[in-house]
């Protein structure tokens with residue numbers, strides 16, 4: 001029997017992430033306790049950590065040292081409120097509650113407000129790395145009550161992944177809901193990264209007729225260069241896998257409808273709310289929604305015409321163009337994600353460090369990539385960079401890749417291969433670098449039908465024209 005008040009930290013929710021985070025903490029010498037509604041999970045946790053698994057939150061809290069530290073890894077939304085409601089009367093000023101789930105940042109903001117005056121220190125921490133990362137070292141993005149940081153810093157930094165320079169991929173992000181906002185943007189970028197990789201795969205398959213095993217080699221090769229990243233690496237692995245039943249590539253027997261839990265959608269909604277241009281992130285969400293209407297697509301395929309061209313092109317040359325296009329689209333997606341962070345920073349006065357955030361994503365998380373070190377350096381050169389695209393390093397990379405992105409988008413369009421994220425990345429790039437856009441005509445249209453007024457290039461003020469004589 002454990003003595004009372006002997007545990008350093010307690011996990012609430014011992015599912016995919018919670019149990020592995022608990023094992024990670026246990027492996028780092030911390031005394032971890034855990035609770036889940038399901039008895040089976042409590043027992044699994046107890047047998048794997050050797051700790052007793054309390055049968056109630058009351059028992060769980062009673063076993064913690066003070067100040068008590070609780071890490072919630074329950075599904076986002078109502079379960080977090082339910083746990084907090086039960087926990088609140090059990091806690092004292094100075095106790096710390098960390099929500100490590102994929103919580104919508106506005107919910108974290110609300111909970112912080114609700115806890116104001118209670119003395120309970122609340123932290124919204126984005127955690128990324130999936131099941132494996134939780135066990136071996138995730139990226140952790142905590143934000144909220146800064147008074148909690150000195151107590152939880154050694155705990156969270158101990159279990160976090162480490163970048164190549166040895167820095168832990170866990171650092172204080174900022175006040176309020178900034179930790180969960182940063183995780184939401186991470187996931188928005190994750191959606192775009194995944195979709196552009198899928199489009200690269202689809203173009204190689206549809207235009208070049210490459211087999212899964214051949215594409216696996218291509219992705220493995222790409223993973224040794226500028227595109228080196230967790231997602232490109234797992235793509236090479238996935239494409240090499242054989243289905244034991246059909247004996248063909250496993251990827252070929254997987255249904256082409258993507259699911260989603262909502263973080264990419266939230267990132268896109270927030271981009272619209274804050275007036276940030278993030279089309280590649282949004283198109284990655286829409287690519288999932290159109291994939292979900294599979295029977296409608298099958299019916300439309302028999303009705304809607306497409307191009308009749310057959311593809312001609314030299315294979316190695318096209319593969320290299322797709323590689324460059326993928327790099328260009330990836331940079332555009334990251335640029336959009338960082339624009340979203342910058343807008344939130346202005347809106348909520350969080351004083352975010354974009355370089356530090358890029359540093360947190362260098363290891364442990366799903367979007368970890370070689371590129372993130374370059375992003376970190378870009379913000380070290382200029383913390384107030386207007387857009388990642390105009391950093392001299394990235395402007396140079398885009399110079400080398402933008403033509404390939406155009407060629408690939410043109411190939412996709414001419415041959416009727418859907419590539420929405422590539423296409424929107426190019427449109428984003430061209431719009432952002434356009435000194436002049438057709439919005440002059442748009443303003444005139446608004447003024448025509450709604451007397452909304454327009455500004456003139458040659459003098460200050462707002463003007464209205466009586467368009468209909």
Ligand SMILES: NC(=O)C1=CN([C@@H]2O[C@H](COP(=O)(O)OP(=O)(O)OC[C@H]3O[C@@H](n4cnc5c(N)ncnc54)[C@H](OP(=O)(O)O)[C@@H]3O)[C@@H](O)[C@H]2O)C=CC1
Pocket residue numbers: 012013014015016017018035036037038041073074075076079082083100101102103127128129130131
């Ligand atoms: N899976 C992943 O790769 C990642 C997930 N996340 C986020 O982490 C959070 C947890 O995810 P994940 O571990 O995958 O989810 P799981 O569903 O695997 O685990 C959640 C656990 O919480 C339990 N639970 C629900 N309500 C309560 C409660 N009131 N008290 C105690 N336990 C409760 C659930 O029990 P029951 O099943 O009985 O409801 C379940 O065992 C989510 O917000 C998720 O979005 C973040 C990063 C990566």
Ligand SMILES: O=C(CO)[C@H](O)[C@H](O)COP(=O)(O)O
Pocket residue numbers: 102127128129130187190259260261262263264366
């Ligand atoms: O947060 C994560 C990784 O960073 C999760 O894996 C997330 O749940 C994936 O999102 P979705 O289910 O919408 O694809």
